[in-house]
Amino acid sequence: MRYISTRGSAPTLDFRDVTLAGLAKDGGLYLPESWPSFSAAQIAAMQGLSYVETAVAVMLPFVEGTLSEDDLRTLCTQAYGRFAHAAVVPLAQLDERNWLLELFYGPTLAFKDVALQLLGLLFERFLTGSTQQVTVVGATSGDTGSAAIDALAGRAGVDVFMLHPKGRVSDVQRRQMTTVIAPNIHNIALEDASFDDAQALVKAMFNDPAFSGKFALSAVNSINWARLMAQIVYYFYAAVRLGAPERPVAFSVPTGNFGDVFAGYVAAKMGLPVAKLIVATNVNDILHRALSAGDYSQGTVVPTPSPSMDIQVSSNFERLLFDLGGRDGHALADQMRGFETSKAMRLTNAQREGAAALFASDRIDLDDMALAMRWACEASGQVIDPHTAIGLAAARRADLPADVPIVTLATAHPAKFRDAVERATGQRPVLPARMGDLFEREERYASLPGTFEAVTAYIAERASAR
Ligand SMILES: Cc1ncc(COP(=O)(O)O)c(C=O)c1O
Numbered sequence: 001m002r003y004i005s006t007r008g009s010a011p012t013l014d015f016r017d018v019t020l021a022g023l024a025k026d027g028g029l030y031l032p033e034s035w036p037s038f039s040a041a042q043i044a045a046m047q048g049l050s051y052v053e054t055a056v057a058v059m060l061p062f063v064e065g066t067l068s069e070d071d072l073r074t075l076c077t078q079a080y081g082r083f084a085h086a087a088v089v090p091l092a093q094l095d096e097r098n099w100l101l102e103l104f105y106g107p108t109l110a111f112k113d114v115a116l117q118l119l120g121l122l123f124e125r126f127l128t129g130s131t132q133q134v135t136v137v138g139a140t141s142g143d144t145g146s147a148a149i150d151a152l153a154g155r156a157g158v159d160v161f162m163l164h165p166k167g168r169v170s171d172v173q174r175r176q177m178t179t180v181i182a183p184n185i186h187n188i189a190l191e192d193a194s195f196d197d198a199q200a201l202v203k204a205m206f207n208d209p210a211f212s213g214k215f216a217l218s219a220v221n222s223i224n225w226a227r228l229m230a231q232i233v234y235y236f237y238a239a240v241r242l243g244a245p246e247r248p249v250a251f252s253v254p255t256g257n258f259g260d261v262f263a264g265y266v267a268a269k270m271g272l273p274v275a276k277l278i279v280a281t282n283v284n285d286i287l288h289r290a291l292s293a294g295d296y297s298q299g300t301v302v303p304t305p306s307p308s309m310d311i312q313v314s315s316n317f318e319r320l321l322f323d324l325g326g327r328d329g330h331a332l333a334d335q336m337r338g339f340e341t342s343k344a345m346r347l348t349n350a351q352r353e354g355a356a357a358l359f360a361s362d363r364i365d366l367d368d369m370a371l372a373m374r375w376a377c378e379a380s381g382q383v384i385d386p387h388t389a390i391g392l393a394a395a396r397r398a399d400l401p402a403d404v405p406i407v408t409l410a411t412a413h414p415a416k417f418r419d420a421v422e423r424a425t426g427q428r429p430v431l432p433a434r435m436g437d438l439f440e441r442e443e444r445y446a447s448l449p450g451t452f453e454a455v456t457a458y459i460a461e462r463a464s465a466r
């Protein structure tokens, strides 16, 4: 499989190089040059497969030419062996039509582990025995950072610099990052910054050829294709358990950077019968405005109890616009440059019509989020986190035929956001025993102004030039 950039002028890469590359050299995002597809019979054959075997079946076409089927199976067995549930990502039923896909049984209690546990092993595999060293620069609103740090701490050949907006992540999220004291892990709290500021800094570092070349930059955010590839798997895994390929299934996805739901789009492109992908945002609603009215314009980020979705520039939306717009990299590069200058953009008719065929969207405010948390408790005794609640609120008011099951992606364990959960439900979720002594551990991080100069100087002092 070869990978191409959304902006049409970066070199095409194989799976190994795309995994280590991060942002493409033309500022675009990589994606496969064509979508692999499965027949109904091949999807039916996934019924009854374990999570690991489903992962091998779904991901094999994407790694072709770089990893053998046995290599992929070994990596998936190791990655998903760390999950604290035999099903890896179990389904829980809420009522006749609503289901939760619980994606938070990994080491850091959020769906990011599903992809990052595998990505950590892929980095190790691709760097072991080579003289290549990489510097991972990442931006996080809490969950990517903790999952990436768990996956990469202590690994040879990789330094990690993780930027989070100071004071805008939960205490559990922050401690999961800042208490990992490994020589290759560097946490940076950006003062007076949002996640968007952190993400913009990461992209600026990639777009500075001198800096990115000198330090061999690499990415763990969902700009990295391998992140999304690993997330496609659970759409197949859930849908075949609920009757696919005979029965279409809808998914409601709490959304920020559009990575998780883009993986659902890819699953549909690969032949999975997806009735609808519901894009659920909090009040930081750029994606809802884009999908419902064609208006992709950046607002000011408002801090909410679902901090991981406090995002107003959704990186992976570019991948969707590219695919829906006929994969014209030069036209998309113009459109994205316009957005970068004016902070606003209109979707083309082709993009709007293409999106409307598969996507619905909703914006969930604080009251509706809290109502969904209380409903889940009352309907089935489930305590859910604020991000999952946003997905569930959107699922419950989606306009879909009554016989279509709706799977809400449960993206984080409620204990990661225990203050917000307690405020909404009166119940304080307890951190799983495997989180051990998180609140007793020493924290270590640097506080820096959110400027390119301050952050690159900090990285340059600590990362060795390659
Ligand atoms: C708990 C949680 N839910 C939902 C999201 C949104 O996912 P995405 O950015 O892939 O849209 C995130 C962060 O990305 C998250 O950490």
Ligand SMILES: N[C@@H](CCOP(=O)(O)O)C(=O)O
Residues within 6 Å of the ligand: 139, 140, 141, 142, 143, 144, 145, 195, 220, 221, 222, 223, 256, 257, 259, 308, 309, 315
């Ligand atoms: N919600 C994310 C933000 C980064 O998104 P990513 O999927 O692009 O890594 C987080 O928790 O850090």
